[in-house]
Amino acid sequence: MKKLLILGAGTAGTMMLNKLSNVLDKNEWQITIVDQHETHYYQPGFLFIPFGIYKRKDVIKPKRDFFPSEANVIVSEIEKIEPKENRVILKDSKVLSYDILIIATGAQIKPEETEGLKGELWHKNVFDFYTIEGACALSNFFKHWEGGKLVLNITEMPIKCPVAPLEFVFLADSYFTERGMRDKVEIHFVTPLPGAFTKPKASSILGDFLDKKNIKLTTDFSIARVDNEQKKIISWDEREVDFDVLVTIPTNMGNEVMARSGMGNELNFVPTDKQTLRSLEYENIFVIGDATDLPSSKAGSVAHFQAEILFENILSVIEGREPKEKFDGHANCFIESGFGKGILIDFNYDTEPLPGKFPLPGIGPFSLLEETKMNHYGKVMFRWMYWNFLLKGIELPIESQMSMAGKRM
């Protein structure tokens, strides 16, 4: 009996488990998945919690709801991977050997990486919204806040869902307007990037949205520390920004297992072939989702497109062929822009987000890089698709490779 082991049962790991369980011969392959948590979080939903649009119950479900009934599931922390021995050591010293390993251990926020960030104001006036705890604490804070300086700061790239910080300030603009107190709130977007977003054309269009919504933009700001007493953030080149409430996107890092196993880069992300998703060091190890060091966005849609490629490549390797399917860096992101509207972007490694219609050229129903109500419905509908199709590995009507059809140069 051969063994396929999946580390991590988040979006990427769960999709791979479902896809592979459907096709691998149960007399030949035993598939095992390991994760330390029993709850699956719909992470894209965290963004809506601070504004009271979603509650905790809207973004959680038991992981077991998404596993095939015959799946071999182990709930445990992972101590170490020993890639040269083809085995994984669990927290309780149990040893799991494998023929093929899929690493899907994701990325986590590390506020400890920035001086003073996890100081006395943490979850009092300084919040993250990339954890359920942070998002809920911020929701409680906003309910009673009377206004002041709201600063959103990105610590450093890469981060999960690079559009989420923009969505946050767009939604804040909408939320405080609807509460009749927008004139009492100064919204300030402070980023280490040279513009509102990572890709030039989208950056300029999204920058215009910030302007239109009266959101102040400070670029090229690399945070060095937080002054908890004076309530300000200070950059490495000693620029200062005052806040009454700081919403931070802390440094994102891969799982510490990678550091313990000597398999990660300086951020604990695993060096991965950007096309085949195979580990650059070990032939029988594959990496998917946020755990990779790929220059693609860290997002569920990306993990979904990768899953289709990786599925084909794993089947090839099992049959003794070389992995030949190639991931193109495809990402597809609905950006909530407030007031019941949204913006959609679709891009890959080589093509930056362009305007046009999606997925049907000239028809849509979604509009790329434009603010429409239909784009917002797309985002709302996505949660339903996520729980009911995506995690279960059922095909969605979107190609894994990006298409130029419908895009305007």
Add this chain to the structure above:
Amino acid sequence: MAVKEYAGKMVELDADGNLAKRTDWNEDVAKALAVEEGIPELNDRRWLVINYMRKEFEAKGDAPSIRKLTKESGVDTKELYTLFPGGPAKKAARIAGLPKPKGCI
């Protein structure tokens, strides 16, 4: 493709204004690029960073991120920002004759 003169040498620049061909680089070109970046003099600490970046690029095919720089070059983040004000990774890469770091997504 733009062509510009540095230290008496005509060199090609890429879309970001960085050297298009690494073979065009030499220490005098580096000094001229540094002046353009607002750095009048390349001292030992700056050369340490520049040489580290060139070595990394040689090995990995991409210029290192600031985090990697500080972890491995022995120069901490604060000093990096003093040595290359405004954007250490980007500026040091340009002076080192390398393309802009891919780093961000």
